[in-house]
Each structure stands twice: as structure tokens, then as C-alpha cells.
Amino acid sequence: MRPFVFINAAMSLDGKISNDRREQVRISSPEDFRVVDRLRAESDAVMVGIGTVLSDDPKLTVKSEELRRERVERGLPENPIRVVVDSRARTPLNSQVLNQAARTIVAVAEVADEEKVELLRRRAEVFVAGKERVDLRALLEHLYSIGVRRLMVEGGSEINYSLIREGLVDEIRVFYSGMVIAGRRAPTLVSGESFDTPVEARLKSVEPLGNGVAVVWEMRTANLRKV
Ligand SMILES: NC(=O)C1=CN([C@@H]2O[C@H](COP(=O)(O)OP(=O)(O)OC[C@H]3O[C@@H](n4cnc5c(N)ncnc54)[C@H](OP(=O)(O)O)[C@@H]3O)[C@@H](O)[C@H]2O)C=CC1
Numbered sequence: 180m181r182p183f184v185f186i187n188a189a190m191s192l193d194g195k196i197s198n199d200r201r202e203q204v205r206i207s208s209p210e211d212f213r214v215v216d217r218l219r220a221e222s223d224a225v226m227v228g229i230g231t232v233l234s235d236d237p238k239l240t241v242k243s244e245e246l247r248r249e250r251v252e253r254g255l256p257e258n259p260i261r262v263v264v265d266s267r268a269r270t271p272l273n274s275q276v277l278n279q280a281a282r283t284i285v286a287v288a289e290v291a292d293e294e295k296v297e298l299l300r301r302r303a304e305v306f307v308a309g310k311e312r313v314d315l316r317a318l319l320e321h322l323y324s325i326g327v328r329r330l331m332v333e334g335g336s337e338i339n340y341s342l343i344r345e346g347l348v349d350e351i352r353v354f355y356s357g358m359v360i361a362g363r364r365a366p367t368l369v370s371g372e373s374f375d376t377p378v379e380a381r382l383k384s385v386e387p388l389g390n391g392v393a394v395v396w397e398m399r400t401a402n403l404r405k406v
């Protein structure tokens with residue numbers, strides 16, 4: 180079994196999630212950031228790819244004190260588990276995702292350098308799955324086995340691609356923001372190779388929010404959380 184998996188992202192009106200230098204861009208409106216914070220607080224774990232850690236150095240914590248308190252009142256830790264998908268153990272040891280604010284799991288592949296893995300083990304839990312690249316299905320199964328039922332994926336475009344290709348995404352929530360970023364090499368929501376047949380999604384909800392629109396899509400390929 181695997182958790183319910185949803186991708187959350189913010190996109191410019193020209194379809195970019197970052198610029199062509201892959202720097203972190205504040206795309207969400209303040210209203211959307213509040214929703215994102217609530218979505219984190221309602222999730223058991225938040226996942227990103229190593230590309231996002233290297234570009235953004237995110238904390239992936241719940242920002243609102245009230246939402247953190249509500250989690251504690253429900254018998255949960257203040258923050259969801261942070262999960263980094265990092266085949267070669269490249270997560271910098273001074274990354275914010277390795278701070279003490281939350282439990283962190285770094286998923287690596289067998290190819291990862293043992294010394295780097297040992298250093299990471301001193302700061303986080305390390306889960307090994309896959310030879311060259313992290314086996315996402317095995318990772319989701321592991322997360323389910325430790326109690327994760329709702330997983331929020333916060334990018335980036337490579338990890339989104341792999342999860343969709345493997346039919347491991349149930350929903351995608353996108354905030355389309357009133358701004359143009361431009362840039363030929365700027366990442367979009369999903370990268371990788373084009374699918375032979377486009378993956379279809381069903382429109383679930385549309386909501387104007389601040390300077391943009393939040394849209395939730397239900398993925399048709401999601402294999403009903405069976406692994
Ligand atoms: N606007 C928004 O909402 C968001 C924007 N972003 C932006 O996205 C960009 C980062 O995206 P991107 O560069 O695509 O990086 P990702 O965060 O998607 O990380 C990709 C990396 O994950 C590792 N990985 C390990 N296993 C797998 C697997 N099975 N499938 C895919 N990847 C795997 C790969 O490196 P390796 O094999 O070496 O481990 C890969 O290069 C940044 O510019 C960031 O600012 C990010 C999140 C949200």
C-alpha cells in the first residue's frame with residue numbers, strides 16, 4: 180500500500196515554476212501561501228527532490244504557530260516528516276531540511292557514496308531503495324509502513340515527472356499566479372520525456388485566490404494506492 184499522494188505547486192501564467200537559473204521564485208500570493216501552510220499541516224509527510232533542496236534550501240515546516248499547535252493537540256509532532264529524494268546523497272550537511280525542526284528521511288539509491296550516506300545518517304534517517312535512482316514505489320511503501328497516509332509533494336519538476344509516469348499521483352493542486360517569468364530553460368510543473376499518450380486528469384475544483392487561481396486536478400492514472 181502507499182499513501183494518498185498530491186503534488187502542490189505554484190506556476191506563473193506562462194507555465195513556469197522557477198526561472199531559467201532555477202532560483203527560488205515567490206510565485207504564490209500571500210493567500211496561497213496560507214493554504215499551502217494548511218496543506219502541510221494536514222499532511223503526514225512533505226517530499227521534495229534533491230534539485231529543490233539544492234536550489235531553494237527549503238525548511239518544509241509549518242509556518243503558522245496555530246497550525247503547529249493544532250497538530251500537537253491531535254497527538255502529532257509540530258511538523259510533518261520531511262522526505263528528500265536524493266539518489267547520490269548530495270544533500271548538503273548544512274541544509275535547512277536537516278535541522279532539528281522535524282523528522283527527516285533522505286531516500287538514497289545503492290549507488291550513493293557510503294561515506295556521504297554515513298554523514299547523512301548522523302543528521303537524518305536514510306532509506307535506501309533502487310540501484311541508480313531512488314525507487315519511488317518502494318519509498319512510498321516504506322512511508323506507508325511508518326504511518327504516512329497523506330503525502331504532499333512540493334516539487335520539483337523531475338520528481339513530479341517520475342511520480343506521474345509511475346502512476347503514483349492522486350491529485351495535483353496548482354496555483355496559477357498573475358505573473359510572467361519567461362525563460363526557455365525555466366522548469367515547468369513536469370519535465371522528463373514527453374509521454375507517448377498524455378496522462379489525463381479530471382478537473383476537481385477551481386478557486387480564485389489572491390492574484391491567481393487555485394485548481395485541483397484528479398489524476399486518472401493513480402492506481403488506487405496499491406503498490
Ligand atoms: N513553484 C513551485 O511550486 C516549486 C518550484 N520548484 C523549483 O523547481 C526547481 C527544482 O526542480 P528540479 O530541478 O526538477 O528538481 P527536483 O526537486 O525534482 O529533484 C530532481 C532530482 O531528484 C533526484 N531523484 C532521485 N530519484 C529520482 C527519481 N526516481 N525520479 C526523479 N528524480 C529523482 C534526481 O537527482 P539524483 O538522481 O542525483 O538524486 C533528480 O535530478 C527549482 O528551481 C525550484 O525552485 C520546486 C518546488 C516547487
Ligand SMILES: Nc1nc(O)c(N)c(N[C@@H]2O[C@H](COP(=O)(O)O)[C@@H](O)[C@H]2O)n1
Pocket residue numbers: 187188189203204205206207215227231232235236237238239240333334
Ligand atoms: N507553493 C509554493 N509557492 C511558491 O511560490 C514557491 N516558490 C514554492 N516553493 C516550494 O516551497 C518550498 C519552500 O519551503 P519553505 O518556505 O522553506 O518551508 C520550496 O523548496 C518549494 O518546494 N511553493
